[in-house]
Amino acid sequence: MIASSGVVDWFFEPFGFNISSKRTSLAASCGAALATPFFGFIAAVLWATVLTVCPCTLALAQGQASQARPAWPNSNRLSGSAFLTPGLLKLQADEANSPIALWLDKGRAAWADNSQSASCQSCHNSPQSLHSSVPNYPRLVPRAGGQLALINLEDQILQCRTRNLKPPAGTVPREPPRLEDDDILSLSALLHDSARGQPINVQPTREQMETWSARLAAGAALFATRLGRINLACVHCHEQNIGQQMRIDVISPGHPTGFPVYRMSWQKIGSLDRRLRACYSGVQAVIPPPGAPELRDLELFLKVRANGMPLEGSSIRR
Amino acid sequence: MATQIPSRLSFAGVVRPGNTIEARWIAGHPMESGLRVDDSGRKIDRNVITQIRVSLNGKVILDVEPGTGMSSNPYLAFPITVPAEGGSVQVDWLDDAGNRGVVQQLLLLEK
Numbered sequence: 332m333i334a335s336s337g338v339v340d341w342f343f344e345p346f347g348f349n350i351s352s353k354r355t356s357l358a359a360s361c362g363a364a365l366a367t368p369f370f371g372f373i374a375a376v377l378w379a380t381v382l383t384v385c386p387c388t389l390a391l392a393q394g395q396a397s398q399a400r401p402a403w404p405n406s407n408r409l410s411g412s413a414f415l416t417p418g419l420l421k422l423q424a425d426e427a428n429s430p431i432a433l434w435l436d437k438g439r440a441a442w443a444d445n446s447q448s449a450s451c452q453s454c455h456n457s458p459q460s461l462h463s464s465v466p467n468y469p470r471l472v473p474r475a476g477g478q479l480a481l482i483n484l485e486d487q488i489l490q491c492r493t494r495n496l497k498p499p500a501g502t503v504p505r506e507p508p509r510l511e512d513d514d515i516l517s518l519s520a521l522l523h524d525s526a527r528g529q530p531i532n533v534q535p536t537r538e539q540m541e542t543w544s545a546r547l548a549a550g551a552a553l554f555a556t557r558l559g560r561i562n563l564a565c566v567h568c569h570e571q572n573i574g575q576q577m578r579i580d581v582i583s584p585g586h587p588t589g590f591p592v593y594r595m596s597w598q599k600i601g602s603l604d605r606r607l608r609a610c611y612s613g614v615q616a617v618i619p620p621p622g623a624p625e626l627r628d629l630e631l632f633l634k635v636r637a638n639g640m641p642l643e644g645s646s647i648r649r
Numbered sequence: 650m651a652t653q654i655p656s657r658l659s660f661a662g663v664v665r666p667g668n669t670i671e672a673r674w675i676a677g678h679p680m681e682s683g684l685r686v687d688d689s690g691r692k693i694d695r696n697v698i699t700q701i702r703v704s705l706n707g708k709v710i711l712d713v714e715p716g717t718g719m720s721s722n723p724y725l726a727f728p729i730t731v732p733a734e735g736g737s738v739q740v741d742w743l744d745d746a747g748n749r750g751v752v753q754q755l756l757l758l759e760k
Contacts, residue, residue, distance in 0.1 A: 427659040430722045433677035436655035598721040 407573065407584050411592075412646055414583045419595075423647040430593050431520065431645045434600045438521030441514045447496040447505075451518065454495070458525040465526035466642055469631050471539045471546075479542045481627040485510055485591075485602050488518050510621045516600045519591050524644040531588065531642060533634040543631075550632030553625060559616030565629075580649060586637040587630070589646030600645060603630055654678050658740055658754040665759055666733040672703075674725045674740050676750065682717040698723060700743045705729060706736035731756055 415423065422429050442451045442458060455461060469483040482490070489508055492515070498504045508515060535543035554565045568577065569585035576582075590603045597605075607626050611618045619625055655677045662670035676698070683695025697719065703711035711727055729738060739753040 427657065428673050428675050428724065430675070430677070432657060433655045433675065433722065436657070437653060437677065440653055440655070 410588045411583045414581045419647050434517045434520045437517035441518050447498055449495050458521050462526045465522050466529045466532045481546050485515055485519050488515050516591055520645040526642050527644040528641050530639050531637050546628050546631055550628035553629050554632055559614035561614040563614050587633050588640050589643045592646050592648045594648045656750050656752045658752045664731055664756050666731055669728050669730050671726055672729050677722055680721040696745045698742050698744045702741045704739050
């Protein structure tokens, strides 16, 4: 069981500012001093206080920290791939025969498919051209009436295809694309693959700061809210019990670096949206519909929490 | 609308005349067993790959009739002895919905 310093601790973690008394987290807040002068100032004061006033406390805290997480060093920044079985890791590394390769093939075909008046290729040229914007999702985009909508990459692909792809004259229109369509997911896999190695970088613009912070806070609150008949919050597993066994699986910190994932139990690729809905189902809560705002809030929080971790392209999960 | 079902064929081992290598084929097929129902309770039609035919330089070397027991995204690995002149391996498949697919890969001889 990992010693937890409670709700306040993880809430501030995304900002690089951790108010627990562990040495590691204080070092992290000193790192943030460069980025955020205000937090940096407080962190420096705290750090100086700890160094000068209570060296004994520091030694004690160090001792506790090293006892708390012996088997999983830095486990709060591990990708889900670190928790895979050797067999699945081997499959994931096999670029010719892994099922992900099939979805990338589908993605390439969908990217170049110009049977509907336009294709992704006709505007964006190669998927590689978008590699720098993939790590910035979810982001706020303006909507009619001055509203700001929080959209992720799949929403963006859906929106782009709905707006730009028109069936040729005289043909029966296809069904409008939906969020869970194979085309959308395989294009998302292709784009995430092109952004492999790029660090997740979700930031607000200056004008969006207020809405963005509100959505982030909503996501953070949801992360700590008990849900369902099982009555668990995300924190109970993905903060407080990382590295522990749950049924047959080992609990990961839940960083969304490998999405969209090929999950063995789904036998297909699924988005983070679907993975989060599966969590709702896991705790026997009312499952929100695909694309629900609360799922986007949670995704924003998870991405901000994982800011700086490299994207890994589509990955395999159990 | 014909659904696009990707398939891949690759070889593992040294492609040299007389060598036995492993050929690996994978397809992104749903392999719908016909036993499942959708969200509204309607039965989903059976759609599995019913025939896989592998030919080496035009000659059939393997004929498979998979059934509902095979998972989605089926994977098939089989040994091939590389002929002296090299050549190509072709995999043809056919499913219940009438979709056909073919994937061909050249046996490029290594020195």
